[in-house]
Structure formats: C-alpha cells, structure tokens
Amino acid sequence: MALPQDPAPKFREYAHPEMIVSTDWVAEHLDDPGLVVAESDEDVLLYETGHIPGAVKLDWHTELNDPVTRDYVDGAGFARLMSAKGIGRDTTLVLYGDKNNWWAAYALWVASLFGHPDVRLMDGGRAKWIAEGRPLSKDEPKRPTADYPVVQRDDQHIRAFKDEVLAHLGQPMIDVRSPGEYSGELLHMPDYPQEGALRGGHIPGATSVPWARAAAADATFKPRAELEAIYRGEAGLAPEDDVVVYCRIGERSSHTWFVLQQLLGFPHVRNYDGSWTEWGNAVRVPITRGDSP
Amino acid sequence: MSPQGVGGATLNPRLQEIADDFRDVPDKDRLQLLLEFSEDLPALPERYAAHRDRMEPVPECQTPLFLAVEVDPDDTVHLFFDAPAESPTTRGFASILHAGLDGLDADEVLATPAEFSGQLGLQDLVSPLRLRGMAAMLARIKRQVRDQRGQAVAG
Numbered sequence: 001m002a003l004p005q006d007p008a009p010k011f012r013e014y015a016h017p018e019m020i021v022s023t024d025w026v027a028e029h030l031d032d033p034g035l036v037v038a039e040s041d042e043d044v045l046l047y048e049t050g051h052i053p054g055a056v057k058l059d060w061h062t063e064l065n066d067p068v069t070r071d072y073v074d075g076a077g078f079a080r081l082m083s084a085k086g087i088g089r090d091t092t093l094v095l096y097g098d099k100n101n102w103w104a105a106y107a108l109w110v111a112s113l114f115g116h117p118d119v120r121l122m123d124g125g126r127a128k129w130i131a132e133g134r135p136l137s138k139d140e141p142k143r144p145t146a147d148y149p150v151v152q153r154d155d156q157h158i159r160a161f162k163d164e165v166l167a168h169l170g171q172p173m174i175d176v177r178s179p180g181e182y183s184g185e186l187l188h189m190p191d192y193p194q195e196g197a198l199r200g201g202h203i204p205g206a207t208s209v210p211w212a213r214a215a216a217a218d219a220t221f222k223p224r225a226e227l228e229a230i231y232r233g234e235a236g237l238a239p240e241d242d243v244v245v246y247c248r249i250g251e252r253s254s255h256t257w258f259v260l261q262q263l264l265g266f267p268h269v270r271n272y273d274g275s276w277t278e279w280g281n282a283v284r285v286p287i288t289r290g291d292s293p
Numbered sequence: 294m295s296p297q298g299v300g301g302a303t304l305n306p307r308l309q310e311i312a313d314d315f316r317d318v319p320d321k322d323r324l325q326l327l328l329e330f331s332e333d334l335p336a337l338p339e340r341y342a343a344h345r346d347r348m349e350p351v352p353e354c355q356t357p358l359f360l361a362v363e364v365d366p367d368d369t370v371h372l373f374f375d376a377p378a379e380s381p382t383t384r385g386f387a388s389i390l391h392a393g394l395d396g397l398d399a400d401e402v403l404a405t406p407a408e409f410s411g412q413l414g415l416q417d418l419v420s421p422l423r424l425r426g427m428a429a430m431l432a433r434i435k436r437q438v439r440d441q442r443g444q445a446v447a448g
Contacts, residue, residue: 044382045381048381049328
C-alpha cells in the first residue's frame with residue numbers, strides 16, 4: 001500500500017506532487033510500514049556520520065553501477081540490491097541526500113529506469129533535516145530482506161545515448177554544468193586532467209542552465225513559478241519539447257531531469273548519462289566553445 | 294605478496310602501517326576506518342584558523358579543502374589541513390596524509406609515491422575523482438616542500 005501524498009501547498013503546484021515529500025512528512029511517517037527512507041550522498045562516508053533514523057544507505061558509486069561495464073546494474077542486479085535493502089516493488093521509497101539532493105535525484109532517476117512505482121524525493125534533503133534540528137542516528141537499520149522482482153530496465157524513455165544525442169542536434173538541450181565547464185575555459189590544473197575529458201566546451205545548441213539554479217538557499221526546490229521562469233522563460237523550453245539534459249556523468253543532470261519532468265511536467269525529457277566524459281572524449285563529434293549555444 | 298610490491302614503490306613505515314591497516318580489513322570496515330581518520334584530523338592552529346588566506350586551496354577535491362605546509366630549518370615538515378565536517382571523505386584523506394607524513398623530514402615526504410592512495414584498497418569504494426583529489430593533495434604538499442626548501446637554500 002502506497003503511503004499518502006504530502007499535502008503541502010507548495011507541492012500541489014508541481015506537475016507530480018506524488019514525487020516529493022517534506023521533512024515534516026518524513027518525520028511523521030518514519031515508522032509507517034511500507035516506507036523505506038534511503039540516503040544517497042556524493043560523499044560516500046556522510047551516511048556513516050549520522051543519518052535519518054532507520055534510513056538505509058544507497059551508494060551510487062558501488063551499488064547502482066555495474067562494476068565492470070560503464071552502465072547501471074541490470075534487472076537482476078537491481079532486484080538483488082533492492083531486496084537486500086528491504087525494499088519491495090510496492091514499497092514507498094523516499095530518497096534524500098547531500099548537496100541539494102543531487103545524488104538522491106540520480107538514485108531516483110535510476111530507480112525510474114526500472115519503473116519503481118512509488119519513489120519520491122525529500123525536499124531539502126539532508127541539509128534541511130539537519131538545519132531543522134531533527135534526530136540523526138549512526139545505528140545501522142536492521143530491515144528484513146524483501147523479494148524484489150526482476151524488472152527489465154527501460155532505457156528508451158528517460159535515458160539518451162550518444163547516437164541519439166547526435167540525432168537530436170538542433171533540438172532543445174540543456175547543459176547543467178558550471179559556466180566554466182560549458183564554455184570550455186575551466187582552468188586546467190597542471191598535472192591533473194580536468195574532468196577526465198580530452199576536449200572542453202559543450203554540445204552544439206545546448207543552453208546553459210547550471211543545475212543548482214533550481215534549488216533555493218535551503219536546498220529545497222524553488223516553487224513552480226520560479227522554475228517556470230528559469231526553464232521556460234530564460235531557457236525558452238516549451239512543455240511539448242523533446243529535451244535532452246547532460247552534465248559530466250549524468251548525476252547533476254538527473255536533478256534537472258527531475259525538475260523538468262516531475263515538477264514542471266514535461267513529458268519528454270531524457271538524461272544523457274554518457275555526458276561530457278563521453279562526448280568530450282569521443283572522436284569527431286561536434287563541440288562548441290564559448291558562452292553561446 | 295608484500296604490500297610494498299604494489300606499484301613497486303616503498304612507503305615510509307608510518308604510511309606503510311596505515312596502508313596495511315586498510316588492506317587487512319574487509320571493505321565495509323575500510324570505510325569505517327576512513328571515517329575514524331576523518332574524526333581524528335587535528336584542528337587548525339590559531340595562525341591558520343584566523344588566516345585561511347595563508348593556506349592553499351586544493352580544487353581537485355570536489356569539496357573545499359585547504360592545506361598549509363611548513364618546513365623547519367632542520368627540514369622537518371609540518372602539515373595543516375582544513376575541510377568541512379560535511380566532507381568526511383576529504384577529511385579522511387587529509388587525516389591519512391597528516392598521520393603518515395607530519396613530522397617527517399623533507400626527503401621522506403618527497404619520496405612518497407604519487408600513487409600512494411592506490412595502496413589503501415579504496416578503489417572499489419570511493420570514486421576515482423576522490424582518489425585523484427588525494428593524489429592532488431600529495432602533489433601540492435611535495436611541491437610546497439620543494440619550494441620552501443629551495444627558498445631556504447637560496448636565502
């Protein structure tokens with residue numbers, strides 16, 4: 001049984017209010033059967049320093065990726081992972097993490113590749129929970145394992161591959177990296193290859209909208225009207241557009257994917273997870289340098 | 294196979310002991326060990342705490358990290374690090390370098406192999422970018438040691 005939606009007025013403005021909950025809602029429902037809260041951070045040690053009581057850890061680096069091929073886990077791997085965490089197909093899965101929910105949004109996007117029916121983000125993530133003085137625990141939760149079915153990963157609808165991006169050139173694209181990465185002028189430190197890419201710049205035609213612009217100072221998502229002003233007003237996107245978003249490895253762009261698809265309701269948004277570490281190393285793909293698309 | 298065999302480089306005894314500690318425990322405890330290091334990073338002395346501008350930023354670390362290096366006239370090296378509590382991995386790496394290198398003499402610090410972080414067995418647990426951050430810290434420490442010693446000789 002899915003848990004109820006968070007009725008907060010801010011969320012009701014969003015296209016998919018069922019995809020987001022507040023820290024209040026999590027505190028209220030923490031002990032409800034059918035709910036698993038999972039923390040997914042950029043810093044792989046942060047969970048161990050203290051997490052929401054009962055929350056499990058979901059490590060993007062070691063758990064969501066195939067250890068050999070550059071790809072996500074397959075259906076069997078995802079089923080094993082979810083089962084071990086005590087997450088069933090009918091579990092309400094609430095994700096949260098550090099840095100404006102950057103990595104939590106990435107984990108949510110991967111869960112969406114497997115069509116997990118009820119997955120939500122906790123607005124404001126770890127920073128807001130802590131800022132509100134809510135409890136943290138270092139105890140490792142002991143959850144009974146679940147029996148998650150093997151579900152085929154769907155790479156068609158919300159994921160884009162390099163060849164698809166090549167075919168998409170000329171259509172709406174958002175580069176969510178920092179302005180320096182976008183222009184290709186990011187400082188190249190002596191002795192250290194920058195970002196693991198051989199070429200700097202962006203995919204021709206891509207508009208620059210750094211991902212964190214969608215977040216307010218307290219790490220929550222901005223209200224719908226402000227998001228519309230950024231993505232529809234400034235970036236000129238229309239809801240019916242077929243949009244591709246990308247960053248360096250697809251993590252920051254998962255955050256923007258969430259904003260466009262779940263908060264603003266754009267039906268066709270794909271995350272190009274190969275992103276700049278693939279495009280900036282690929283032979284003979286077009287690249288634009290400078291501040292303009 | 295001895296741990297020294299990995300990468301073909303020899304570590305100073307203190308770093309070797311740290312590397313052995315990491316390699317002797319299972320993966321899960323390895324992260325716990327890194328967490329303990331992060332908690333043990335010494336606080337900054339007043340002369341840096343009040344003057345962050347006297348420290349060198351390490352932008353390769355993904356999260357803010359500052360370091361300072363002092364070389365005494367007798368070549369003893371002192372290291373100082375500053376990283377926020379919400380970046381325990383970066384703090385852990387800084388703390389390992391502090392525990393392994395602080396108080397050694399300049400030649401011993403300079404002899405530390407650049408690929409030292411690879412000997413901790415963390416490759417499968419921590420992202421490559423983070424390990425590169427640790428290598429960057431070490432490279433900057435060595436450069437500062439070289440620069441300061443060069444100045445002392447020239448002066």
